[in-house]
Amino acid sequence: MQVNFVVKDEHQGKSLTAFLRENGVSLALIKRIKFLPDGILVDGVKQNSDYKVKTGEQVVINAADTAENAQKSTVIPQDIPMDIVYMDDCCMVVDKPYYMPVHPSFNHPTDTLANAFVGYWKNKGQEKIFRAINRLDKNTSGLVLIALDAYSAEKLKGNVDKTYTAVVQGRVEKMQGIIELPIARQTESIITRCVREDGQYAKTEYTVIKQNEQFSLLDIKLHTGRTHQIRVHFSHLGHSLAGDDLYGGSTEYITRHALHCRKLQFVSPYDNKKVTVNSNLPKDMADIVIKI
Secondary structure (H helix, E strand, O other), X not given: XXXXXXXXXXXXXXXXXXXXXXXXXXXXXXXXXXXXXOOEEEOOEEXXXXXXXXXXXXXXXXXXXXXXXHHOOOOOOOOOOOOEEEEOXXXXXXXXXXXXXXXXXXXXXXXXXXXXXXXXXXXXOOOOOOEEOOOOOOOOEEEEEEEOOHXXXXXXXXXXXXXXXXXXXXXXXXXXXXXXXXXXXXXOOOOOXXXXXXXXXXXXXXXXXXXXXXXXXXXXXXXXXXXXXXXXXHHHOOOOEOOOHHHOOOOOOOOOOOXXXXXXXXXXXXXXXXXXXXXXXXXXXXXXXXXX
């Protein structure tokens, strides 16, 4: 992806590096592309990073992944179908099924969203690095935003509004609420988390959509992104997610925690337009909602 900038009066005389940094280009990306023939151009001419820019000049950077950098990735390409619900020149949104990890791990190096992504682009004759902007647990379904280049990843990071749908056990007392409780790793476990005073600040906002004595259907917005945040907060309040046996939930009606990322909102670095992407509930959660 090529990104274009125009030098304004306030940037007159600044180094090319300083100009790009002030326009949101990371130092790591500058270092990676500055030696490429078309990595950084000023009015169509390659310039050194210490070049002093002038008002009105057009600066173009080439943020696309090179084959050399892509090949450094250890992700194994696989021909796995992906449900692509949005794509432009800088990013794509995939509706991830539950039971699929986002990233490979030592014990699970294949059959992940990353493997599917790399395989998808390899089939198109391109090599790309997998850059997931939001991360979902293996058993959480829903929307994952993936940047298609390093510049877009920097622009999108921390600038995505995420809305989740969850089914929790029991009737939630307040129809709307904000949970601000610190979350820490449980000392005896490398997986589970708990609410504890010495934990990291965590904020979860929720609205009850409908409920009965058995279940409550919630819309949830995360203001922080702690591991297992939604699951830990609601378990602490006595309303474990349906199916979440790790945090006290019953698996009678669903065999994974009932959590789905249903909406993403962000500004596309490609054209600065606000993008909203939605996803329907998967069948296992929809079957529970019918009971409410």
